[in-house]
Amino acid sequence: MKFSYTNGCKSTATPSVTAPGEIATDDAALAARVKRALVADQGLRSLSMSVATYRGVVQLSGYVDSEVRIQKALAVTRGVPGVQSVSNDLHLRPQ
Template identity: 90%
Template sequence: MRNAPYIKSRLLIVAAFALPAFVFTNGCKSTATPSVTAPGEIATDDATLAARVKQALVADPGLRSLPMSVATYRGVVQLSGYVDSEVQIQKALAVTRGVPGVQSVSNDLHLRPQ
């Protein structure tokens, strides 16, 4: 039983280092954020904004079948791809600007070669 104080002191030292480690790692857990906003709300993150823009483009019958890509960064939406007419480009830009949360639109849409 001579080693009992030695073992107790070692256990206290280990506990003293382990407890703060558990506390700090518990504080590093990520929290889930809602990815879908209600129709009246403004989208705050880029992924949600891109989803809302894609949804608006697909809802338009004249733009539904066109191969367009949507990318967002801090509220700036970039449309890229190929369309059949200048009217479709203007319509896609108008629909995108109408989505709440869009700060500006970067147009990288091109007419398909005939």
């Protein structure tokens, strides 16, 4: 008689891999939440800023009229759940 032994064929949970479509959906949802938060702020709603996201990193771009508003936009964005980090591409509007 011949016996064959196998080293524990135990099933282990592997971290789920998110499909590219799911990342895009999550990024779109995150961008929408950031835009809502920026519009909800009285001092920021009139500014023309672009919001782009990639894997939880939010990029703000555009022109604003003061350094105070840049800092406020960054703070509001950082406060949105799901934001991993913020890339600042906001510039002071030329006078």
